[in-house]
Amino acid sequence: MSAAGLIRAAPTEPVRPWLRHALDVETWRAVAAALGAPDAPDLLGLWADTLRVHALFIEPDGSDVLPVSVPVVGGVYPALSPHRPAAAWFERMVHDLWGHAAEGGTDLRPWLDHGRWPVHTPMALRPAPAGGASEPPEFLPVEGEDLHQIPLGPVHGTITEPAHLRVTAEGETIRRVEVRLGYAHKGVLALMRGKPPRAAARYAARLSGDSTVAHSIAYARAAEAALATEAPPRAHALRAVMAELERLANHTGDFAAVLGAAGLGVPAARWGWHREALLAAAEAGFGHRLMMDCVVPGGVAADIGPAGPAAILAALDALGGELPALARALDPAGGLAGRLRGLGAVSPALAARFAAGGPVGRAAGRGFDARRRPGYPPYAGLDPAPAVLAAGDAEARLHVRLAELHASAGLLRRLLADLPEGRLTLTLPMATGEGIGVAEGCRGDVWHWLRLDGGLVAACFARDPGWLHWPLLEAAMQGGEVADLPLCALSFNCSCSGVDL
Amino acid sequence: MRTWPPALANLRGRGVTRPAGPVSAQTTAELAARLDAAAQTRLGRSLALRHVDAGGCNGCNLELRALGNIVYDLERFGLRFVASPRHADVLLLTGPLTRTMREALAATWEAMAEPKWLVAVGDCAIDGGVFKGSYACLDGASGLAADLVVRGCPPAPAPILDGLRSLLEANAAPHP
Numbered sequence: 008m009s010a011a012g013l014i015r016a017a018p019t020e021p022v023r024p025w026l027r028h029a030l031d032v033e034t035w036r037a038v039a040a041a042l043g044a045p046d047a048p049d050l051l052g053l054w055a056d057t058l059r060v061h062a063l064f065i066e067p068d069g070s071d072v073l074p075v076s077v078p079v080v081g082g083v084y085p086a087l088s089p090h091r092p093a094a095a096w097f098e099r100m101v102h103d104l105w106g107h108a109a110e111g112g113t114d115l116r117p118w119l120d121h122g123r124w125p126v127h128t129p130m131a132l133r134p135a136p137a138g139g140a141s142e143p144p145e146f147l148p149v150e151g152e153d154l155h156q157i158p159l160g161p162v163h164g165t166i167t168e169p170a171h172l173r174v175t176a177e178g179e180t181i182r183r184v185e186v187r188l189g190y191a192h193k194g195v196l197a198l199m200r201g202k203p204p205r206a207a208a209r210y211a212a213r214l215s216g217d218s219t220v221a222h223s224i225a226y227a228r229a230a231e232a233a234l235a236t237e238a239p240p241r242a243h244a245l246r247a248v249m250a251e252l253e254r255l256a257n258h259t260g261d262f263a264a265v266l267g268a269a270g271l272g273v274p275a276a277r278w279g280w281h282r283e284a285l286l287a288a289a290e291a292g293f294g295h296r297l298m299m300d301c302v303v304p305g306g307v308a309a310d311i312g313p314a315g316p317a318a319i320l321a322a323l324d325a326l327g328g329e330l331p332a333l334a335r336a337l338d339p340a341g342g343l344a345g346r347l348r349g350l351g352a353v354s355p356a357l358a359a360r361f362a363a364g365g366p367v368g369r370a371a372g373r374g375f376d377a378r379r380r381p382g383y384p385p386y387a388g389l390d391p392a393p394a395v396l397a398a399g400d401a402e403a404r405l406h407v408r409l410a411e412l413h414a415s416a417g418l419l420r421r422l423l424a425d426l427p428e429g430r431l432t433l434t435l436p437m438a439t440g441e442g443i444g445v446a447e448g449c450r451g452d453v454w455h456w457l458r459l460d461g462g463l464v465a466a467c468f469a470r471d472p473g474w475l476h477w478p479l480l481e482a483a484m485q486g487g488e489v490a491d492l493p494l495c496a497l498s499f500n501c502s503c504s505g506v507d508l
Numbered sequence: 509m510r511t512w513p514p515a516l517a518n519l520r521g522r523g524v525t526r527p528a529g530p531v532s533a534q535t536t537a538e539l540a541a542r543l544d545a546a547a548q549t550r551l552g553r554s555l556a557l558r559h560v561d562a563g564g565c566n567g568c569n570l571e572l573r574a575l576g577n578i579v580y581d582l583e584r585f586g587l588r589f590v591a592s593p594r595h596a597d598v599l600l601l602t603g604p605l606t607r608t609m610r611e612a613l614a615a616t617w618e619a620m621a622e623p624k625w626l627v628a629v630g631d632c633a634i635d636g637g638v639f640k641g642s643y644a645c646l647d648g649a650s651g652l653a654a655d656l657v658v659r660g661c662p663p664a665p666a667p668i669l670d671g672l673r674s675l676l677e678a679n680a681a682p683h684p
Contacts, residue, residue, distance in 0.1 A: 123607040129643050143608075161612050164591030166559045166573045168566050169609055190608045191563040194644035209638050216567025216662065260570070263577075279577035280524060286574075296664055297567055504565045 010041035011048050011066065014073050022441040022456070023232040027061075027074040035077040035085055042090040048073055049362035052454060052470035053087065053097035055105040057132045060084045062094075063443070063454060063470070067359065069380030074443060074456075079107045086112035093361045093475055100508075104130040104196065116144040119189040119507060129197055146173045146185050153177055157489065161190045168503035172496075176489050184484045184492070186477050191507035199464050204230040204304040204435060204457075207464045211455065212299050214469050215505035217260075220246075220253040221448025222455070222469065222505070223302035228383060228444025229455040229467075230304035234436055240427040242306035243384040248422050249289070249298045249307075250446065251415040252319065256285040257449035257500075258408040258415075259326070264497045265405065266336060269343055274336045277329060284322040291318035306432030316423045323416045334409060337402070347402035351483040351495035354399060361475045364451025366407040367499055371399030377447040389418055391447075401498035437462030448472065450502065471505025525581050526666065531673045535656075539678030542655065553676055554586035558596030560616050563645070564603030567662040568630040572600065574665040587672055593619040598675065601654070602662075604632040604639040605646040625675065628654040629668055631661045 008016075013034055019026040030038065041047060048064035055061065064073040077084050086109035087094035098109035099118030106128035109115075120127065121143035126134040149156070154177055161169035169190035175183040195214060199207040211226035212219045224246050231238060238246075263278035286296040292315025293301045301308050336343050353363065355372035363373055374395040378386040394410030396403040441458045451472035458466045480499045484492055561569055575582040576589070590596050593616045605613065617626070628649040631637035634657045636647030649657075658671045 121608045123610065124643055125607075126643055161609065162560055162593075162616050166569050166589065167561065168569065169561050169563060169612070190606060190612070191561075191565075191603070192606055192608060192644050193563060193604060193639045194642035195639075198639065198642055213565040213567070213638060216565040217570055219565075219567070260573075276578050279574075280579065283574060283577055283579045290664075297570070297662070299567065299661065502566065504563070507563070 008037075008041070009044060009046065010038045011064075011071075011073065013038050013041065014048075014064065014075055017075070020441070022074050022443055023235060025072045025074055025443060027076055027441065030075050030077050032077060032080060032085065035075070038075070039085055039087045039090050042087060049359070050087065050091050050093050051362055051452070052468070052474065053094055053101065054456065054468035054470075055079070055101045055107050055130075056458070056466040057105065057130070060101060060107055061456065061468070062087065063456070065362070069375055072381055072443070082106065083108045083110040085110050088113040091360075093478065096474060096478065104128065104508075106131045118144065119192045121189055129194060144187060146187070147183070149175050149183065151177075151182075154182060170503045172492070174489060174492065179489050181484050181487050181489055181492070184481045186481055188477070188503055188507050191504040193504075193508070195469070195508050196467055199467050202464055203462060204459065204464060207467070208303050209300060211469065212302075214508070215471055215473075215502040216297060216299070217257050218253070218448040218450060218453065218471070218502065218505065219297050219299045220249045220302060221446045221453045222471075223300075224250060224446035225444040225453040225455040226457070226469070227302055227304045228446065229442045229457040230435070230444070230459065232442030232444060233440035233457050233459045234438050234442070235440060236305070236433060236435065238306045239430040239433060240385070241429045242431055244422055244426050245307045245311055245431070246302055247385050247389075248311065248319070248419060249293060249301060250448075251419045251422070252285060252289050252292075253298065254415045254449045255326070255412060255419075256282050256289070258412050259285065261408060261497070261500050262333070262405070264500075265401075265494065266343070268494050268497055269346055271336060271343060274333055277333060281322070281326045281329070284325055288315070288318040288322040291315050303432065305435050306430070308432075310431055311426075319419060319423065323419060326412070327416060330409075330412065337405060337409065344402055346494070347405065347498070348398075348400060350401040350491055351480070351487065351498060352398065352400040353479050353483050355397060357479065357482060358399060361479055363475055363479055364472045365447075365449065366404045366411070366451075367472075367476050367479060368451060369393055369395050370403035370407045372397045375452065377445045377452040381445065383445065385422070389421060391415075391418060401495055404498045435462070450476070450500065469505070469508065471502055473501040473503070473506040476501045477506065524579055525584075526579050528585070528673075531670055531677055535671070535674040536677045539656065539674055542678075553679070554588075555598050555672065555676060555679075556588060556590045556596045557598045557600055557672070558590055558593045558616065558620065559600045559602065560609075560613050562601055562603035562609040562613050562633070562648075563606030564630065564632055568602035568633070571662045571665050571668060572602070572629065575669055580665045580669050582669060582672070585669075585673055585676060587676070593617075594621065596620050597623070598625045598627055598672075600627050600629050601633045601649055602629050603648075604636040604642070605648050606644055607646060608644070610646060625655040626652060627656045627658070627671070627675070629658045630663055631659060633657075634659065637661060
């Protein structure tokens with residue numbers, strides 16, 4: 008039987024707006040073994056609570072979302088990583104935070120726990136005090152002659168997030184890049200536990216500052232789903248205004264960063280100015296440049312300011328007027344295109360296997376966009392029409408972002424021209440329930456899972472797109488040049504904090 | 509015109525760079541009182557900045573990066589970001605100082621030559637912000653002696669720039 012068939016045959020519990028399939032250990036094991044089949048569902052995430060391990064699958068065409076869970080028996084559950092490599096980082100994280108071991112997992116090294124916390128398994132029912140000094144996770148062994156290693160980070164030469172990249176090179180050719188994260192682990196899931204949804208929203212908004220709107224929307228939708236409520240129409244429209252504004256600001260910032268790293272100072276400065284203009288418009292509209300804490304469970308924190316729509320439209324006009332000139336830097340015959348073509352290429356097969364989202368996935372043939380499928384308000388009549396390319400390289404990732412600039416600007420104009428009237432927020436009941444929310448952020452699909460008990464957060468998890476993009480960056484740089492690594496990493500632009508939790 | 513029309517237009521116009529207003533007299537006076545005369549002569553009117561993200565959400569990084577754009581243009585004040593802590597006068601700390609970043613921060617600080625200053629940028633770096641009390645965090649610079657703090661979550665580029673200019677002015681101001 009196929010993995011999806013096995014999952015659908017299992018008994019269900021409500022995890023609104025979908026159903027969680029409660030698998031027994033044997034069925035979970037059979038699903039894992041069936042994950043090697045070409046039509047098997049995509050794995051979006053894996054996490055745990057004190058009793059169960061959860062996985063989130065989706066049909067490759069986005070038509071059905073399949074949350075599943077398995078009870079943890081004797082501290083273990085069957086691993087998915089032998090059949091789906093994308094599960095490996097999640098399994099290491101589950102072990103570090105909850106102590107559940109993935110039986111037969113391909114990689115049993117610690118992940119977030121560098122041996123520096125005062126406790127082990129901080130999310131477990133009874134966290135164990137950390138005894139003695141343990142060491143951060145070791146890097147994979149390297150065999151071969153004439154190899155040298157370059158340790159990069161966690162403090163880098165530029166203004167960037169803390170990550171350690173261990174580069175093994177033969178001369179100037181990269182043989183392996185291994186990423187070690189966990190430096191930005193703040194214990195967010197433990198901080199959210201036991202709080203009312205609106206208080207916990209401040210942590211969801213700070214999982215990854217550049218995607219604060221996307222994380223806040225996904226979290227708010229999870230909370231609203233758990234409580235079987237829906238935000239008012241005006242709140243949906245204002246959330247979308249913020250989300251598209253965030254996408255525009257981040258994409259323009261990505262262009263500024265990539266062009267600056269490629270030595271094209273003048274266009275990089277222009278892209279940087281447009282990002283600044285968009286952030287100033289966000290402040291005029293919502294009172295905060297990054298729009299942090301503006302989306303709350305139940306709706307939005309405040310209405311758009313009276314000067315907001317005009318400021319946003321002025322920033323869009325300025326960007327639209329200069330886009331044709333700025334796009335010339337990406338001319339297929341130009342020097343930048345020559346530098347980016349083939350750089351950090353991800354094959355469509357690999358992108359599909361890792362369920363890559365956002366510009367990373369859409370540049371490599373995976374057209375998934377959470378705004379279309381599974382879809383959420385107010386995008387039903389708006390059709391975001393994402394661009395999908397096949398090359399999978401840094402050039403394609405920039406072209407996808409360029410197309411999304413045009414598309415998001417168009418969406419913003421339509422949203423602002425037709426903002427529904429009415430309430431901004433609703434009162435959340437003090438109820439019990441389980442929900443999943445999704446939002447399409449600038450990097451891809453952001454997922455939040457939440458269980459509320461008597462109106463308080465009993466358990467939660469946030470799946471940033473970085474979980475599935477960092478391993479692709481590792482793969483994409485194999486065989487590349489050491490000097491190309493910064494440019495390639497910028498074209499991916501993965502978040503550390505979002506993955507580090 | 510085949511080159512870059514917007515850039516040329518910028519050369520003709522007044523530009524988009526934010527006008528430099530006066531810095532806070534109170535902050536400057538407080539800082540001047542803390543800095544000794546030797547530091548003034550060594551530094552003149554230039555500060556090299558080294559940023560360490562001690563586990564923040566990356567919001568502060570975005571606003572620090574914005575200091576280099578043409579609107580804030582920090583280099584016009586003699587401020588610049590440097591890649592090596594060996595070249596730095598100021599460590600800009602962002603993030604709640606996660607336990608996993610403690611050693612990297614200490615190594616960066618140790619690598620900086622005297623005289624040097626610690627500036628905590630953002631609520632997390634000041635006392636842990638919303639992450640205060642987490643098992644994974646050391647509550648920002650609350651256990652360290654920051655010379656200057658810039659509040660906000662994240663602070664906008666303008667107040668960060670004004671704070672750093674206060675540090676410059678305090679270094680240049682004559683001591684009583």
